Amino acid sequence: MMKTEWGVKMETGRDISIGISDLCFGCGKNNPCGLKLKFEWDGKVAKSEFTPTEFHQGWKEIIHGGILTTLLDEAMGYATYFENLPCVTATMEIRLRRPVLIGQPLIITAWVTRNARRFAETEASLTLKDGTIVAEAKATQYIGSKVQ
Secondary structure (H helix, E strand, C coil), X not given: CEEECCEEECCCCCCCEECCCCCCCCCCCCCCCCCCCCCEECCCCEEEEECCCHHHECCCCEECHHHHHHHHHHHHHXXXXXXXXXXXXXXXXXXXXXXXXXXXXXXXXXXEEEECCCEXXXXXXXXXXXXXXXXXXXXXXXXXXXXX
């Protein structure tokens, strides 16, 4: 990482080695505190479902915005993974449209919108079962190298 007038930005070298971890907070099977997300791929869109519990709330009975952000970030990471692009999030913009309550089943979808040489652009959506959008995100993903 190098320091800029805006804070810290990703270096442009391909020195980040990226691999799946069983302890990942988003998808790790062996993380006792994790979300344990499982994503499917239809060739264009990564998709998962998640039902938040009382352990995911911020304000009483309302799911914490950081959890919603994590769901979107994880989905965008999987969209690049399925496209064979080993990435980490460089920047992310989130729009939280409405509160999510404990027990409301959510559908998470994400896709790659652009694949450049060192960066990929992704988008994601978080919806209720009836299609109501509760949150959306856009991200720039830094393309690293796969763990050998």
